[in-house]
Amino acid sequence: xxxxxxxxxxxxxxxxxxxxxxxxxxxxxxxxxxxxxxxxxxxxxxxxxxxxxxxxxxxxxxxxxxxxxxxxxxxxxxxxxxxxxxxxxxxxxxxxxxxxxxxxxxxxxxxxxxxxxxxxxxxxxxxxxxxxxxxxxxxxxxxxxxxxxxxxxxxxxxxxxxxxxxxxxxxxxxxxxxxxxxxxxxxxxxxxxxxxxxxxxxxxxxxxxxxxxxxxxxxxxxxxxxxxxxxxxxxxxxxxxxxxxxxxxxxxxxxxxxxxxxxxxxxxxxxxxxxxxxxxxxxxxxxxxxxxxxxxxxxxxxxxxxxxxxxxxxxxxxxxxxxxxxxxxxxxxxxxxxxxxxxxxxxxxxxxxxxxxxxxxxxxxxxxxxxxxxxxxxxxxxxxxxxxxxxxxxxxxxxxxxxxxxxxxxxxxxxxxxxxxxxxxxxxxxxxxxxxxxxxxxxxxxxxxxxxxxxxxxxxxxxxxxxxxxxxxxxxxxxxxxxxxxxxxxxxxxxxxxxxxxxx
Ligand code: B12
Ligand code: SF4
Numbered sequence: 070x071x072x073x074x075x076x077x078x079x080x081x082x083x084x085x086x087x088x089x090x091x092x093x094x095x096x097x098x099x100x101x102x103x104x105x106x107x108x109x110x111x112x113x114x115x116x117x118x119x120x121x122x123x124x125x126x127x128x129x130x131x132x133x134x135x136x137x138x139x140x141x142x143x144x145x146x147x148x149x150x151x152x153x154x155x156x157x158x159x160x161x162x163x164x165x166x167x168x169x170x171x172x173x174x175x176x177x178x179x180x181x182x183x184x185x186x187x188x189x190x191x192x193x194x195x196x197x198x199x200x201x202x203x204x205x206x207x208x209x210x211x212x213x214x215x216x217x218x219x220x221x222x223x224x225x226x227x228x229x230x231x232x233x234x235x236x237x238x239x240x241x242x243x244x245x246x247x248x249x250x251x252x253x254x255x256x257x258x259x260x261x262x263x264x265x266x267x268x269x270x271x272x273x274x275x276x277x278x279x280x281x282x283x284x285x286x287x288x289x290x291x292x293x294x295x296x297x298x299x300x301x302x303x304x305x306x307x308x309x310x311x312x313x314x315x316x317x318x319x320x321x322x323x324x325x326x327x328x329x330x331x332x333x334x335x336x337x338x339x340x341x342x343x344x345x346x347x348x349x350x351x352x353x354x355x356x357x358x359x360x361x362x363x364x365x366x367x368x369x370x371x372x373x374x375x376x377x378x379x380x381x382x383x384x385x386x387x388x389x390x391x392x393x394x395x396x397x398x399x400x401x402x403x404x405x406x407x408x409x410x411x412x413x414x415x416x417x418x419x420x421x422x423x424x425x426x427x428x429x430x431x432x433x434x435x436x437x438x439x440x441x442x443x444x445x446x447x448x449x450x451x452x453x454x455x456x457x458x459x460x461x462x463x464x465x466x467x468x469x470x471x472x473x474x475x476x477x478x479x480x481x482x483x484x485x486x487x488x489x490x491x492x493x494x495x496x497x498x499x500x501x502x503x504x505x506x507x508x509x510x511x512x513x514x515x516x517x518x519x520x521x522x523x524x525x526x527x528x529x530x531x532x533x534x535x536x537x538x539x540x541x542x543x544x545x546x547x548x549x550x551x552x553x554x555x556x557x558x559x560x561x562x563x564x565x566x567x568x569x570x571x572x573x
Contacts, residue, residue: 073133074105074106074107074133074134074200074204075106075107075108075109075131075132075133076102076106076107076108076109076132076133076134076135076136076200077108077109077110077111077123077126077127077132077134077135077136078095078098078099078108078109078110078111078135078136078137078138079095079110079111079112079113079119079123079135079136079137079138079148079151080092080094080095080110080111080112080113080114080138081113081119081137081138081139081144081147081148081150081151082113082114082117082119082143082144082147083113083114083140083142083143083144083147084114084143084570084571084572085114085571086114086115086117086252087255088114088255088571088572089112089114089115089252089253090253090255090264090265090314090316090572091242091244091247091253091264091265091266092110092112092114092138092247093242093265093267093316094138094167094168094192095110095112095136095138096110096242096243096244096246096247097192097193097237097240097242098136098167098192098193098196099243099246100237100240100241100242100243101193101194101196101197101236101237101240102196102197102200103243105197105200105201106200106204108246109126109246110246110247111123111126112247113147113151115247115248115252115253119147119151120150120151120154123135123151123154123155124154124155124158127155127158127159127162132162133162133163133204134162134163134164134165134200134203135155135162135163135164135165136165136166136167136192136196137151137152137164137165137166137167138167138168139166139167139168139169139170139171139178140168140169140170141169141170141173141174141280141450141485141491141494141495142491142494142495143491143495144170145170145482145485145486145491145494146486146491148166148170148482149181149183149482149483149486152164152166152181152183152184153183155183156182156183163185163186163203164183164184164185164186165184165185165186165187165188165196165199166178166184166186166187166188167187167188167192167195167196168192169280169283169284170482170485171184171187171188171189171218172188172189172190172280172283172284172453173280173283173450173451173452173453174450174451174482174485175187175189175218175225175227175453175454176218176225176227176454176480177479177480177481177482177484177485178218178482179218179219179220179225180225180480180481180482181481181482181483184482185219185220186199186217186218186219187217187218187219188216188217188218189216189217189218189227189230189231189453189454189455190216190230190231190284190285191216191231191233191234191237191270191284191285192216193234193236193237194216194231194234194236195214195215195216195217195231198210198214198217199211199214199217202214211228212226212228213228214228215228215229215230215231215232216228216230216231218454227454227455228455229455230286230455230456233270233271233285233286233288233290235270235290237270238270238290238292238293238296244307244308250307250308253265254308254309254310256527257312257314257525257527257573258367258524258525258526258527258573259312259313259314259340259341259342259367259573260311260312260339260340261311261312262308262309262310262311262312263310263311263312263313263314263573264304264308264310264312264313264314265313265314265315265316265572266300266301266304266313266314266315266316267315267316267317268291268292268296268297268300268315268317268320268330269289269290269291269292269317269318269319269320269322270285270288270289270290270317270318271284271285271288271289271290271318271319272285272287272289272318272319273287273288273289273319273322274287274319274346274385274386274387275287275385275458275460276372276384276385276386276387277383277384277385277449277458277460277461277464278384278412278447278448278449278450278464280450281318281319283450283452283453283456283461284453285318286456289318289319289322291322291326291327291330292330294329294330294332294333297330297333297334298333298336301313301333301334301337301339305337305339310339311339311340312339312340312341313339313340313341313342314341314342314343314572314573315341315342315343315344317343317344318344319344319345319346319349320343320344320345321343321345321346321349321350321353321369322349324352324353324354324357327349327353327357328356328357328360331357331360331361331364332360334360334364334366335360335363335364337364338363338364338365339364339365340365340366340367341364341365341366341367342366342367342368342369342370342573343366343369343370344369344370344371344372345369345370345371346371346372346387346388347371347373347388347392347393347395347396348387348388348392350369350371350396350399350400351392351395351396351399358399358403361403361405362403362404366405367405367406368405368406368407368408368441368525369400369405369406369407369408370408370410370443371393371396371407371408371409371410372386372409372410373390373393373409373410373411374386374410374411374412375390375411375412375415375422375426376390376422376425376426376428376429377390377422377425378390380415380417380422383417383464384412384449384464385460390429393409393433394432394433394436397409397433397436397437397440398436398437400437401436401437401439406439406440406441406524407437407440407441408440408441408442408443409430409433409440409441409442409443410442410443410444410445411426411429411430411442411443411444411445412445412446412447412448412496413426413444413445413446413447413510414446414447414499414501414502414506414510415447416447416467416468416469416499416501417467419501419502419503419506420503420506420509423506423509423510427513430442430517434521438521439524441523441524441525442517442521443568443569444510444513444514444517445496445497445569446496446497446498446499446502446510447496447499448493448494448496448498448499449461449464449465449468450465450478450494451465451478452465465478468499468500468501469500469501470500470501471500471501476500476501495569508551508552509550509551512550512551512552512553513550515550515553515556515557515560516541516544516545516550516553516556517545518565519537519538519540519541519553519556519559519560519565520537520538520541520542520544520545521538522534522537522538522565523565523566523568525566525568525573526565526566526568527566528564528566529563529564529565529566530563533562533563534563534565536559536563537556537559537560537563537565540555540556540559541553541556544556
C-alpha cells in the first residue's frame, strides 16, 4: 500500500436518482486498487452536482489521478463535463477514461484534450499498471501496458489487447465507499428492495452489433456457486435485499456450468431478472427448469433481434427465429416473462425488415400476450482498436449516411456527444432512416407501448395504464399506427416508464 497516492473514481450521471443502482464498474476498480493505492468514489447518479463535488475533492490536494467510467450515450455528455472541469481547474491531474465508450472509441477519446489515457476492455489490471507507471516515473513502461491507449509525440498509440481476466471473482466489493446504500436499493416490479448484481463475466458469442463482444471478444466465465451464495447472503443480511436484477452479460451458459448457480438461487428464492439467449434456454433440462421455477426467475431478456434468419446469420447471432418462438413458449409454460429485444431498420432493407418485425411481434403477442417488447434501431459501432474483426468491419462498411454515401463515424468525443450520434449509440436513430420510417417506428412504438404497457412499470397509476390500453386497442387491432395523436396527448398526463432508458 502506498498511502500517499489517492485515486478518485467517478461514475458520471447516466440516469435519474431513483434509477441509480450500485455502480459496479467503479466498485470493482476500487477493490482492485486496494493493495497499492487508496481510492474514493463519486457517483453522479446520486450526487446530482457531482462536477462541483469533484472539483471540491480535487481542491483538497489529495487526489493524484482521476478514473472516469464512460458508457456511450447520455453518460458521455456528463463524462465530458466533469473531465473538462478537471482539465480547466487542475491541468496536471491525469484523467483516465475506461468503460464501453473508450473501449470502442479509444481514438475519439484521445482526440479530446480532456482525456490522457483510454483503457480498453476490463479495467482492473490495466488501471493498476498504468498508475504504477505514472506514480513511479515509469513513463517508458507505458508502451508495455496491455489494454492501454495513450498519446506519445503527438501520436495515438493502441497497445495490444489485454487477455480475459477472472481476477474480480476473488474480490469483495467495497459498498461502504458509496455512502448510504439506500440510494441503490429500489422498489421494482420484482420486489420492495431490488438490487443490481453481476455474477458471470462476458459472453462466449461475438454478435457484430454488440458492445459486450467488443469488450470480451467471445470469452465468458461463471463464478463458483460459493461466491454467488456468499454475495447473496451478504446483500440480504446487510441491505435487506429481496430481489435481484442480474447485470451479467449473459446469465445462462452451458447447462453444466449454470446448474450449480441455479441451485443457489433456488435456495434463496429471491425473484430475479437476467439476460439470456433463446438457444441456452432451449438447452436446459427439465431438472434445470424446475430449479428456474423454484428460484423465481420472473423475466428473461432475450435478444430476438430480427424476424429474418438471414439477418440473424449476418450479425452472427447464432440463434434462429424458430428458437425465439420456442423460447417464448417455453418461458410461458414455466411462468417466466420473456422480454424480447429487436433491432429495427437494418440498412439492407430498412422498411421491409421493420414491417416484418412489427408482424412478428404481433404473432408473438398472439402466442404469449405477456411477452415484453424492447424496440431498438440497428446501429452497429465501429470495431474497437486492436481487434481484427472482419464481420464487424463488413457490417459497418455497408452503412450509409442520409445522402447515401459511406457512413463516417465521429472522430472526437464531443462529436459522439452530438444529438444524432447520441441517438445512434442509444439505438434510437440512424442516418439511413427516412423521416417516413422514423415516424412509422415512433408511431408503432407508441401504439404497442400503450396497448401493452410494460409490467415492469410500477410507477404509473393502474387506471392510467388501463385507459391507455383501451384507447390504443382499436389502432393495434386494425394496424392503424399512424399519428396516434390521442395517445401522445394522453401520455402527457399518464407518464409511462421506459425500461430502455431507466432499467427496471
Ligand atoms: C446497468 C446498466 C445500465 C443502467 C445504468 C446504471 C444504473 N441504473 O445506475 C441504465 C439502465 C441506466 C443503462 C442505460 C443504457 N445502457 Co446500459 N447497461 C447496464 C448493464 C446491464 C450493467 C452495467 C454494469 O454495471 N456492468 C458491470 C461492470 C463491472 O462492468 P463495466 O461497466 O463494463 O466495467 C468494466 C469495464 O467496462 C471497465 N471500466 C468501466 N468503467 C471504467 C473506468 C475506468 C477509469 C477504467 C480504467 C475502467 C473502466 O472496467 C470495469 C471492470 O472490469 C450493462 C451490461 C453489462 N453487463 O455490463 C449494460 C450496457 C453497458 N448498456 C449498454 C447501453 C448501450 C446502454 C444505453 C446507452 C442504451 C441502451 N440501448 O440501453 C442506455 C442509455 C439509456 C439512456 N439513458 O438513454 C450496453 C453498452 C454497449 C456499448 N457498446 O456501449 C451494455 C453493455 C448492454 C448491452 N449488452 O448492449 N445501462
Ligand atoms: S449473445 Fe448477447 S451479450 Fe453475447 S455477444 Fe450476442 S448480443 Fe452480445
